[in-house]
Amino acid sequence: METLTAAILPATIRRRPADSHKGTYGRITLIGGNRNFGGAILMASAAAVYAGAGLVTTITDASNQGSLHARLPEAMFADITDTAMTQSLITSANVVVVGPGLGTDAAALAVLKTVFATVTAEQTLVIDGSAITLVAQHHLTLPQAHLVFTPHQMEWQRLSGIPIAEQTAARSRAAADRLHATVVVKSHRTQIYTPSATYENPLGTPAQATGGMGDTLAGMVGGFLAQFADPDQAVLAAVYAHSAIAEELAERQYVVLPHQIIDELPRFMHEHQA
Ligand SMILES: NC(=O)C1=CN([C@@H]2O[C@H](COP(=O)(O)OP(=O)(O)OC[C@H]3O[C@@H](n4cnc5c(N)ncnc54)[C@H](O)[C@@H]3O)[C@@H](O)[C@H]2O)[C@@H](O)CC1
Numbered sequence: 426m427e428t429l430t431a432a433i434l435p436a437t438i439r440r441r442p443a444d445s446h447k448g449t450y451g452r453i454t455l456i457g458g459n460r461n462f463g464g465a466i467l468m469a470s471a472a473a474v475y476a477g478a479g480l481v482t483t484i485t486d487a488s489n490q491g492s493l494h495a496r497l498p499e500a501m502f503a504d505i506t507d508t509a510m511t512q513s514l515i516t517s518a519n520v521v522v523v524g525p526g527l528g529t530d531a532a533a534l535a536v537l538k539t540v541f542a543t544v545t546a547e548q549t550l551v552i553d554g555s556a557i558t559l560v561a562q563h564h565l566t567l568p569q570a571h572l573v574f575t576p577h578q579m580e581w582q583r584l585s586g587i588p589i590a591e592q593t594a595a596r597s598r599a600a601a602d603r604l605h606a607t608v609v610v611k612s613h614r615t616q617i618y619t620p621s622a623t624y625e626n627p628l629g630t631p632a633q634a635t636g637g638m639g640d641t642l643a644g645m646v647g648g649f650l651a652q653f654a655d656p657d658q659a660v661l662a663a664v665y666a667h668s669a670i671a672e673e674l675a676e677r678q679y680v681v682l683p684h685q686i687i688d689e690l691p692r693f694m695h696e697h698q699a
């Protein structure tokens with residue numbers, strides 16, 4: 426197990442070349458947010474935009490459209506019940522994030538099946554929140570794609586079958602290998618299982634223990650994957666940056682809100698680019 430250090434930030438976050446445009450920085454499609462959990466996909470989408478992803482589209486329940494655009498005019502919107510549009514927006518993305526606030530009802534399951542049937546081996550799919558629970562509950566066959574799971578410990582228990590108290594590095598490593606995926610097991614000391622190595626994030630604070638914190642991380646992971654060349658480093662840097670910003674804010678705050686981390690991202694990335 427390797428401990429992450431701040432060196433992951435300049436190794437990953439590169440200065441933007443002058444000769445570039447929005448297409449240089451990736452197209453990301455985020456899918457989630459039912460009528461009750463619209464905030465989750467809004468936070469994930471905002472994290473992707475503020476992390477610098479070039480083009481961001483949010484596929485969500487139509488009831489969330491107004492709040493999405495009021496809060497995040499940079500994001501495009503599509504209705505989650507429009508299957509043809511969903512397929513098209515998945516196909517045109519290089520990174521897809523599915524799950525924040527998706528819910529676990531029959532409609533959510535149908536959306537997730539559409540995602541799995543549409544992504545291709547060249548694409549990266551980040552699977553978070555409700556989508557992890559659905560994969561576990563319905564024993565879904567995983568698609569051929571670059572897969573990144575971002576479970577918290579309870580979701581990891583559901584997906585891997587390993588009870589939280591028995592989630593040792595060795596057992597989680599074996600389960601991640603069986604999934605042929607990168608797995609970010611989130612806790613107060615998050616561990617990251619890439620195909621080639623295992624890492625622990627030394628940062629993080631209980632001030633982060635508030636709803637939406639993981640939705641924000643999922644969007645950051647997607648945003649970093651959309652832009653930066655090395656996918657393992659992109660995941661590691663997103664995890665590290667998420668906690669590093671939270672620790673900065675927690676020096677003078679009892680609780681750190683997810684949207685505050687999002688607001689700090691452009692400044693933090695500017696300071697740590699190389
Ligand atoms: N504003 C919003 O719209 C929000 C929507 N959310 C969405 O709600 C859906 C359900 O996710 P939840 O995670 O709330 O529900 P889950 O039922 O998946 O997991 C929560 C349960 O896991 C337990 N648990 C054990 N270890 C944990 C750990 N290390 N970290 C977190 N929980 C741990 C908690 O105590 C709790 O009982 C997801 O789609 C999620 O994205 C949540 O993110 C909350 C905010």
Ligand SMILES: Nc1ncnc2c1ncn2[C@@H]1O[C@H](COP(=O)(O)OP(=O)(O)O)[C@@H](O)[C@H]1O
Pocket residue numbers: 554576577611612613614615628629630631632633634635636637638639640641642
């Ligand atoms: N006590 C803590 N110390 C450090 N990090 C924490 C702590 N509690 C929560 N976090 C972080 O907050 C995030 C919570 O993710 P998750 O449970 O998926 O939230 P949500 O689904 O509500 O957005 C993870 O990145 C986790 O590492």
Ligand SMILES: [Mg+2]
Pocket residue numbers: 553554577639640
């Ligand atoms: Mg979550």
